[in-house]
Amino acid sequence: MRRMFFRICLAVFFIAASFSGCIAFAADGITGLKAIFEPITDKAEARRVLIAIREFERSSKKWRLAVDPETFETIILPVHDTARTDDSAWKDTPFIRALEIYNARPQGITNNGVIAGNADGVFLTVDLCPSKKAFDREMFTRTIKAAGGHGAPVAIAISGLWIERHKAQFDWLMDKAREGALRITWVNHSFTHPFDPERPLEENFLLTDGVDFEKEVLETERLLLERGLMPSPFFRFPGLVSDERLHSRLKAMSLIPIGANAWLAKGERPKTGSIILVHGNGNEPDGIKRLYEYYDASTGKARLLPLREAFTGVVD
Ligand SMILES: [Zn+2]
Known part of the structure; x- marks a missing residue:
């Protein structure tokens, strides 16, 4: 699994990522990115069934982004290395069950999706919504320290506009990932992250009139792919606001919504299995203060x- 991941990353994207000092990927950018749903096998590892969820072109070749439906890990494969499969075992897998359960008819319009996992630990999620405030580098360095100094798992809910407006800070995050200090799960947080403080929730965030939902999803994925990063099959709704229509569209794009039962700035406290939510974009200093208190109470x-263990319970 990991061997495959590195093979693809090294062969295809690492060269691009190593030139991340310039955003000039246009000549070798991602084109034709679209959602698909196709059970496949990787010809090099034929016994493993994957679900291809995206197809795109790069360097005049066609590629697929696929999910391992048992582990929720994603992998990028050239189309010619994949084969359609008749094996129907994928239908009864944790990924397919999670897609159904967490996109089922929502209760209300806030915090739908998975909010905790059955695991002996917590899942830190950090939202990077568009913001003019300072990026919270210290929060990440304290997180690395709290996790023992290396390999801190963190799920970053990233908006496309934040990436475009925070190049140096995004490069810093990619460096921390390359060094192994952070193990980042990239969670899609939409591209523009619409928000108007004057509007009611029912007409706000991605429920705002005129939002092109599929474009919001795909444009952020494109930015990640162009930087050599691996999108996860997870999505966080801006403001944690969604309705039935958005969930059916999210399911059609094979993404699982990530809520939280410990939004620290709102005074919610982490418990075993909690998905913790803080903002790393300077928007919620109270949440960061409470995260540090949690780290201090955990005595280092x-x-x-990793977020995927909220579904699998696998410990690596
Ligand atoms: Zn947000």
């Missing part, structure tokens, strides 16, 4: 887990 041994 906060058990942070």
Whole structure:
């Protein structure tokens, strides 16, 4: 699994990522990115069934982004290395069940999706919505320290506009990932992250009139792919606001919504299995203060887990 991941990353994208000092990927950018749903096998590892969820072109070749439906890990494969499969085992897998359960008819319009996992630890999610405030680098360095100094798992809910407006800070995050200090799960947080403080929730965030939902999803994925990063099959609705229509569209794009039961700035406290939500874009200093209190109370041994383990319970 990991061997495959590195093979693809090294062969295809690492060269691009190593030139991340310039955003000039236009000549070798991602084109034709679209949502698909096709059970496939990787010809090099034929016994493993994957779900191809995206197809795109790069360097005049066609590629697929696929999800391992048992582990929720994603992988990028050339189309010619994949084969359609008749094996129907994918239908009864944790990924397919999660897509159904967490996109089922929502209760209300806030915090729908998974809010905690059945695991002996917590899942830190950090939202990077568009913001003019300072990026919270210290929060990430304190997180690395709290996790024992290396390999801190963190799910970053990233908006496309934040990437475009914070180049140096985004490069810093990619460096931390390359060094292994952070193990980042990239969670899609839409591209423009619409928000108007004057409007009611029912007409706000991605429920705002005129929003092109599929474009909001795909444009952020495109930015990640062009930088050599691996999109996860997870999505966080801006403001945690969604309705039935958005969930059916999210399911059609094979993404699982990530809520939270410990939004720290709102005074919610982490419990075992909690998905913790803080903002790393300077918007919620109270949440950051409470995160540090949580780390201090954990005496340097906060058990942070990769987000996919909220579904699988796998410990690596
Ligand atoms: Zn946000």
